[in-house]
Amino acid sequence: MTLLLLFLLLGSLLPSSSCNKANKHKPWIEAEYQGIVMENDNTVLLNPPLFALDKDAPLRYAGEICGFRLHGSGVPFEAVILDKATGEGLIRAKEPVDCEAQKEHTFTIQAYDCGEGPDGANTKKSHKATVHVRVNDVNEFAPVFVERLYRAAVTEGKLYDRILRVEAIDGDCSPQYSQICYYEILTPNTPFLIDNDGNIENTEKLQYSGEKLYKFTVTAYDCGKKRAVDDAEVEIQVKPTCKPSWQGWNKRIEYAPGAGSLALFPGIRLETCDEPLWNIQATIELQTNHVAKGCDRDNYSERALRKLCGAAPGEVDLLPMPGPNANWTAGLSVHYSQDSSLIYWFNGTQAVQVPLGGTAGLGSGPQDSLSDHFTLSLWMKHGVTPSKGKKEEETIVCNTVPNEDGFSHYSLAVHGCRIAFLYWPLLESARPVKFLWKLEQVCDDEWHHYALNLEFPTVTLYTDGISFDPALIHDNGLIHPPRREPALMIGACWTEEKNKEKEKGGDNSTDATAGDPLPIHHYFHGYLAGFSVRSGRLESREVIECLYACREGLDYRDFESLGKGMKVHVNPSQSLLTLEGDDVETFNHALQHVAYMNTLRFATPGVRPLRLTTAVKCFSEESCVSIPDVEGYVVVLQPDAPQILLSGTAHFALPAVDFEGPEGVPLFPDLQITCSISHQVEAKKDESWQGTVTDTRMSDEIVHNLDGCEISLVGDDLDPERESLLLDVASLQQRGLELTNTSAYLTIAGVEGITVYEEILRLARYRLRRGAALYARKFRLSCSEMNGRYSSNEFVVEVSVLHSVNRVTHPSHMLSSQQFLHRGHQPPPEMAGHSLASSHRNSNHSLCLVESPSLGSSQGHSCLGSWSVWV
CATH class of the missing domain: 2.60.40.60 (Cadherins)
Structure with missing residues (x-):
């Protein structure tokens, strides 16, 4: 019985002991916390405060909160438990926080209890709560x-x-x-x-x-x-008060020939005074009309330039210099240009009729007539003249020529700013065709060159070397054909109906002149020069450009960096350049790259006026600004002149028999011609040189042409009865050179290279007639280039003629031995500069030349070998 009671007692006590060790519930915390921490502090003030609850309380361990865990990457905070029984805790910074580094922090927190015993077994954790911590700023930085x-x-x-x-x-x-x-x-x-x-x-x-x-x-x-x-x-x-204008430009711009392309406005900028613009247009105009014929071109003569450019010969001059063989230009007013070329003025009431055949070489027969292949070439200066009535057509040339099938007719005329070419291939059957061009050059009253190539049915007009296709072609079938007679008129044309123009009231017509029963009308008013025609063969584009294109003008090449919306236009003659854009800075950049260029090595020096005109459009029309014009000028400096140096033997003496030979004696057998340009260079001193550098000019030899040389006499002219200068005319003609030989000088004219002139001048000979009593002569040689613009030095050669002396019978111009050997007697004037000396009376003596100091000999004597001297 006692054992049973003990067992029952133990059974009742066992359940109670197992309950004390049980951990049934998780801790509980709020779902979210808001925290504030002051910058440079570490205590976080949370709302709500941090408390963790556990339903296992008041059991020891299971009902107690042992701590908190924070979850997140790099969280600079930590959580500590203040009271395990109540679950109170706090969050604090591990080290003072910096608001400037991070203003807010977010992480999660979790509470855990103490488990079932002191060893913390069977610990339970709460859910994860979100914590937001804001760092409050402290005013630690100054502005x-x-x-x-x-x-x-x-x-x-x-x-x-x-x-x-x-x-x-x-x-x-x-x-x-x-x-x-x-x-x-x-x-x-x-x-x-x-x-x-x-x-x-x-x-x-x-x-x-x-x-x-x-x-x-x-x-x-x-x-x-x-x-x-x-x-x-x-x-x-x-x-000061802002004035819209261009800033940063120079009025005077110097250009050195050979400099290539030179920016005209490298630092220019547009001052708009803060007025917004949406369109800018500027026009740069270069005025070169005062330089020769409209702009700088090659300075050679027309004939020389044709040769240099490879133009074919055969052109006929329609307006030559008045003379016995060209009297049709005698009645015209004549002027001369800066390059000395002939200019004719037509006043609107006069014209000239070129005679057929003879000098003109036109219309004398089918072989001389103009075919459907020919080139008309002329210089023209024409402006629009105000008239009372309707502006009438002005005829430059009017021509009817015979051909194998009958007659053909053409005319070239201007009408306002239009130029027209009428061609009638065959008067008997074909219909006339009229080609029209509208060009500002026709009426700007400046010099321009026009070359018209007819290769029917193709017609090309070149103006200043730039080709233009016809803007319009008319089939003029209703035009009454002209008379079927050869006729060539410059400055007007004839009409079939005598009184038609006068009945209409036309002022640009007159009655016929003597020998011409038909009235003349459509008179030309302006200047013409260099008017020629060449039939049967056309001038090529390359030749025309070489002959007549301007060598100077405005240039723009910076198209790669041209800004968006910018437009650049240059007229054919490169005298007018237009820029258009909508952005000021982009426009400034483009204008800074507008340049002047002159491709001539020896550019014509002088002033080229320059004008910059600007038009702008503003967003506000009421306050829109106006940009004043910019006026300046380009000064083309004097080019470095080429130095043409002639050198060779300046004195020689030969026996008279050599001069009396059929070919005479060469005057310049070892002539050397060099051409160089001296220019200023920056002086550089060698490191080892202790002195000073004074020579700052350098001479560069260049390959160049000459356009003429002259051999003249120093003293009296040549006596044609006793002496002459000789040169092979055939060799000159083969090279297209002209020879003029007079008693005072001999000239060679025409463009050729220096080596050719050297070769020709070395063949120039001096010849004496046998028995001529001449003893010394001086010749002067000089050459020029660029149409006489640059000349060489004067190279003087003195020749001495050595005569044998006959003792018994000597001519009156010779001296006897007694006279010759007389110490106080001077030789005759014609023997000045040399004398004979003898110390023995043999039949053979050594002949010595006593040179005058002016000949450059320091000794004054030179022996010329052994000659027979009769004494």
Whole structure:
């Protein structure tokens, strides 16, 4: 019985002991916490406070909270338990936090109990709660200005809402301390205000005549009233009243020949005075009409230039110099251009009729007539002249020529700014065709060259070497054919109906001249020069460009960097360049690359006026600005002159028998011609040289042409009965050179290379008639190039003729031995410069030449070998 009671007692006690060790519930915490921690502090204030509850309380261990765990990457916080029984805890920073580094932190927290015993077995954890901790800022940073110095410029007499804006920043993280609440001008008595955003304005109108530069100091405060440690300086410049214009250009622009392309406005910029523009158009005009015929071209004569450019011969001059064989131009007014070319003036009431055949070489037969292949070439200066009635056509040339099947007819005329070519292949059957071009060059009253190539049915017009296709072609079938007679008229044309023009009231017509029963009309008013025609063969494009294209003009090559929306247009003669765009900076860049270029090695020096005209369009028409014109000039400097040097033997003496030979004696057997250009160079001193460098010019030898040489006499002219200058005419003609041989000089004219002229001049010979009593002669040689623009040195050669002396019978011009050997007697004038000396009376003596000091001999004597001398 006792054992049973003991067993029952133990059974009742066992359940009670197992309950004490049980951990049935998880701890519980809030789902979310909001925390605040002050910058540079570590205690986090949580809302709600951190408490963990456990339903196993008040059991020891199972009902107690042993701690908290934080979950998250790099969480700078930790959680500690303050009271295990109540579950109170706190979160604190492991080290002071920085708001500027991170303003907010988010992580999770979990509570855990103490388990079932001191060993912490069977520990239970709560759910994970989210914790948001915000770091409260502390005003630890002062404002800092973005710039230490601010600069601006204002125009006098204006009040600005904002001249410039200063800016300060703050390194704090919160809006309260990181924002700049206000700025302050520290310098007293300044006519400026600054607002809370840092905008500075003027309180009164500033005058350029007063203070031109204002300097003052500003500071900044953040919203925590902390002032900037370093203040900022402000400089405001007062400028005179703004005038829209081009800035940064030079009125005078110097161009050195050979410099290539030279920018005209490298630093130019457009001042718009803050007026917004949406379109800019500028025109640059280069005036070259005063340079020769409209612009700088090669300085050779027309004939020389044709040879250099490879033009085929055979052209016929329709307006030659008046003379016995060309009297049809005698009645015209004659002028001369700067390059000495002949110019004819047609006053609108006169014309010339070119005779057929003879000098003209036209229309004398089918072999001389114009076929359907020919080239007309002329210089023309024509402007539009006001008239009472309708502007009439002005005829330049009118021609009817015979051909194998009958007659053909053509005319070239101008009508206002149009130029027209009428061609009638066959008067008997074909219909006339009229080709029209509209060109500003026709009526601008400037010199231009026109070359018309007819290769029917194709017609090409070249103006200043640039080709133009016809703008319009008319089939003029209703035109009454002209008379079927050969006729060539320049400056007007004839009409079949005698009184038709007068009945219409036309002023541009007259009655026929003597020998011409038909009236003349359509008179030309302007200048003509260099008018020629060549039939049967056309001038090529390359030849025409070489002959007549301008060698100077405006140039633009920077198309790769041309901005968006920019347009560039250059007229054919390169005298007018137009730019158009919508952005000022892009436009400035484009204009800075407009250049002047002259491709001639020896450019014509002088002034080329320059004008820049600008038109702008503004967003506001009422306040739109006007840009004044820019006027300047390009000065083409004098080119470095070529130095043409002639050198060789300056004196020689030969026996008379050599001069009396059939070919005479060469005057310049070892002639050397060199051409070089001396130019200024920067002096450079060698490191080992201790002296000074004074020679700063360098000479570069160049390959060049000559256009003429002259051999003239120093002293009396040649006596044709006793002496002559000889040169092979055939060799000159083969090279297209002209020879003029007179008693005073011999000239060679025509463009050729230096080596050719050397070869020809070495063949120039001096010949004496046998028995001529001549003893010495001086010849002067000089050459020129560029149509006589540059000349060589004068190379003087003295020749001495050595005669044998007969003792018994000597001519009157010879001396006897007694006279010759007389010490006090001078030889006759014609023997000046040399004498005979003998110390023995043999039949053979050594002949010596006694040279005058002017011949450059330091000794004054030179023995010429052994000659027979009869004494």
